[in-house]
Amino acid sequence: MPAKGSVRVAVTASRPEKKKARIANGKPLSATKSAVRRGPTTPSKASSKPKLIKPKSDNWSAEAIAASSAPHPCKSFVIVAGSYEKLLYGLEGSFPEPSEPSTSTAPVPTLKPIFIFPAHVGSVRAIATSPDGGKWLATGSTDEMIKVWNLKRRKEVGNLVQHEGSITYLGFPTRSTLVSASEDGNLALFRVRGWELLRSLKGHTGRVNCVAVHPSGKVALSVGKDRTLRMWDLIRGKGVASVKLGKEGELVRWNAGGTMFAVQAGKEVDLYSTDMKLLSTISHPSRIHDVRFCKTVDGTGEVLLVTAEDKKVSIYRLSGEEGKATIVAELVGHTNRVKSVDTIQVSMPAASGSSSTTTYAVTASSDGFINLYDLSAIPKSASDPPTPPFQINPITSYNTKGTRLTCVAFAEGEVAADIADLAINGKRKRDDDEDGDVSEEEEEDEEEQEFGGFEGEKDDEEEKT
Structure with missing residues (x-):
């Protein structure tokens, strides 16, 4: 029994509310540090064996692939890279004005730094840019x-x-x-308009x-x-199949035509057809x-770029539907492991006013x-690969540095002028806008007004390396 005059306080543990996606007003990209908002810090650790199947909807037809967003040649580009040191690098690539007389040498773009920014309080592990103009950038971190x-x-x-775990993928x-x-075992699908969790x-x-x-x-x-390996129907928002691989898949990628996918684990890359038939295995x-x-x-074929500890990018040429892979070239020049690679189609200017299209690859290394x-x-020849x-x-x-x-x-960056479907009378059309065209500036203003504030704790703890 409590002493006279004392007060008994009952403490009841309340169940935390289910987490929802939240977005906070941000600050301009700059070379100076800004206040960093901290999210939840406690990761949570979260089958049958059906055959990988196709959903009922016609996801695999040639018409569906043709209707999907294909890469377009652009006149300029931006490169964004993340690091263990929590920094985000932004480089702008642009071509010099073509000179007279024209030469057979392809113009070399210049890379100009446009921002260097401490983006997160943990190492940056994932980066994604939006297609058809590259307006949006998303970055994910161990924070x-x-x-x-x-x-x-x-x-x-x-x-x-x-x-509630480190971000492992963004796209x-x-x-x-x-x-x-994320490492929490979940995938999330967001609508860009308002950044709503779908x-x-x-x-x-x-x-x-x-x-x-x-x-x-x-x-x-x-x-x-x-x-x-799990398959998800993004239209219905649910899983439709899973297959036990017998090993931990670290990467999974579709080819451009959607007819083949690769699963990487350790030093191996397995190439599969859409019916889960193993076509071939690359042992790197x-x-x-x-x-x-x-x-x-x-446009005569397809290659697979493989970055590794050997300080280079190996290029495997894929032949036929059987997915036979033969190494034909290597991207060299790094002195340490190559961590990531990406590609883009660019339209290079010429003195005559015409342009030619090529594909660039960018690599990031330790x-x-x-x-x-x-x-x-x-090399163009697929029948006689060079050795070495x-x-x-x-x-x-x-x-x-x-x-x-x-x-x-x-x-x-600047999209080639022949892509007319990206602009209508000077206004960008939103994919999910049912009321008509809205200018890009008006759309951005509306989005920024919709975002709510969120305050968190700043965490200066350094990542263990």
Whole structure:
């Protein structure tokens, strides 16, 4: 019994509310530190064996692929790279004015730094840029936050607080949607308009390592620590199949045509058809960090870019539907492991007023260099691959002076003039706008007014390396 005059206080533990995606007003990208908002810090650790099947909807038809967003040649581009040191690098690539008389030498773009910014309180592990103009940038970190940036205005829009673990994957399957994955075992699908959480996809029993959205934009594959490959119907927002791989898939990628996908684990890359038939296995000599499908510049075939501990990017040419892979070239020039690679189609100006199209590859390495390569140098012959493989040097580089880079992505700059579907009478049309056209400036103003504030604690704890 309490003493006279004392007060008994009853303490009841309340169940925390279910977490929802939140986004906070941001600050402009700059070279100076800004206040960092901190999300939740406690990660949560979260099958049958059906055959991988196709959803009932026609996700795999040629019409669906043709209707999906294909890469377009652009006149300029932006490179964004993240690092263990929590820094975000932004480089603008542009071509010099063509000179007279014209020469057969392709013009070399210049890389100009446009921002260097401490984006997160943890290392940056995932980067994604939106297609058809490259307006949006999303970055994910070990601090469990997804940050959204407006690349056109070079401004931070805010934070998406949805996951309770490090962000492992980000991707824009279309201009209007963002997909994320995390160590908490969940995937999330956001609508760009208002940054609304559309679906939280649960099925993995451990960390999700990577997601690959089919070129049709309707289905996705994911791999994770639970050693399963899972398939998701993005239209209905649910899982439709899963397969036990027997090993932990670290990366999964679709090819451009949506007819084949790759699953990487350790030093191996397995190539599968859409009916889950194993076509071939690539056994690489060293630990792999990234893989990327890419069409050849001449359009005659497809290659697979493989970055690894061997300080280079190996280029495998894929032949036929059987997916036979033969190494034909190497992107060289780094002095440490290559962590990430991305590709983009560009339209190079000529003195005559015409232009030619090529494909660039950008790489990010632990040596601190961002290298740019012209993939038109890949040998054309598929029947007689060179031995040793043909070596391709970078056409230009950017030195971050020792920053350990983790990921890199291209964003479109000035889009080629022949892409008329991106603008109508000077106004950008939103994919999800049912009321008509809205100018890009009006759309951005509306979005910024809709965002609510969120205050969190700043965490200065350094990441263990």
